[in-house]
Amino acid sequence: MSVRSRIDSLEERINERLPRQVKIGAGVLYLHRSGGSERLDALAERPGWDRWHDCSIGLLLACQVAVLGLVLTGAWLALQQSAPTALNAPVNTIAIPGTNAFMPLAAAPSVIAALVIATVAHEFGHAIACRREEIPLQETGIALLFGVVPLAAYVLPGEKLDTASRRSRLRVFAAGVANNLVVAAVALAVLLAPATGTAMDAYMLYFGWAVTGGVPPTAESIAALGLVTNLAFWTALLSANFGLLNALPVTLLDGGRVLSLVLEWIGESIARPISARRRRGLVHTTGVVAVLAVVIAILGPYLRF
Known part of the structure; x- marks a missing residue:
């Protein structure tokens, strides 16, 4: 028996002894519940969600174009840099306080809270859209690293999502990104309020030193x-980044799923259907370009030597 099989077997035996709402896997503790809730269903009955979720589709597509432009521009600028800076250090791309120079350990409470807010807002968007479209939820929960540090919230839609109408699937996939942008906008509004420090003060404290040499x-x-x-x-920054990351046209992300469905709709609209295989190829190609651009934007200066 392989090491992986032994670990899986051990986790299975442990999970059999844990309460139904708790399970473990790869050092992560999951607090979860099967299905949705009556409160969520009641909230989903409000008709205003339809308009918001339709707007979310357009918002995600706009973000997809914008973020592609940003990463391509970032890649080009990185290749023009004469020398790497702290912004290009690979370790600084990991959102772990204490290892990332822009996230000191002292900022850990704010960073962790902001990550939880970003993921909860994102997954709530998917959950409410699922229930509005009468798609059952298989499981909802939160993941805790080593049973202590909150990692993310998550929602597992039921199998009915695969057979739902195209519009319903578009609404479900786009809702998370739109929610992240709303949360980021609210957090930015708080930053701009007279009672708090300015957004520029916070930016210069956490990131300005890398530019000014401080x-x-x-x-x-x-x-x-x-x-x-x-x-x-941190809520504004991480929620915006979480939303924009998910808007990228990468197959496993919301943006990739939305792009595939939009390509399907375009093909039908012009009476030239695009096969599922070709759609997958287009999304894969676009996703590879996006990922390579992100890598070059980070490592570009190192590629000059």
Whole structure:
């Protein structure tokens, strides 16, 4: 028996002894429940969701074009840099406080809270869209690294999603990204309020030093910024990034699924249907270009030497 098989077997035996709402896997503790809830179903009955979810489709597509333009521009600019900076260090692309120079350990509470807010908002969008389209939820929950650190919320739609109408699937896939952008906008509004520190103050503290040649933020400077400003800054930044990342036309992301469905609709509209195989090829190609652009945007300066 392989090591992986032994681990899977051990996890299965442990999960059999745990309460039904708890399970483990690969060092992650999952607190979950089967299906949705009556409150969620009641909330989903409001007709305003239809208009919002239709707007979400257009919003995701607009973000997809914008983020593709941004990563391609970022890749081109990175190749023009004469030398790498802290912004190009691969370790600084990982959102783990204490290892990322832009996320000091002192910022961990705000970063973790912001990540939870971003993922909960995203998955709530998928959940409410599923129930509005009468698609059952197989499972909802939250993942905790080592049973302590919140990683993400998650929603597993039922199999009915695969056979739902194209419009219903578009609404479900687009809702998460749209919710992230709304949360980011609200957090930015809090940052711009007179009672908090300014967005520029927070940006210069956490990222400005890499451009000006200063030093990374200290625990004292982070505390001086204030709890509300720190939380609002990281919520705006991480929620926007989470939404834009999911808007990328990559097969496994919301953006890739939406692009495939839109290509299907375009083909039918012009009476020249695009086969599923060709749609997959187009999405894969676009996704590879996007991922390569992101990699070059990070590692571009190193490629000059």
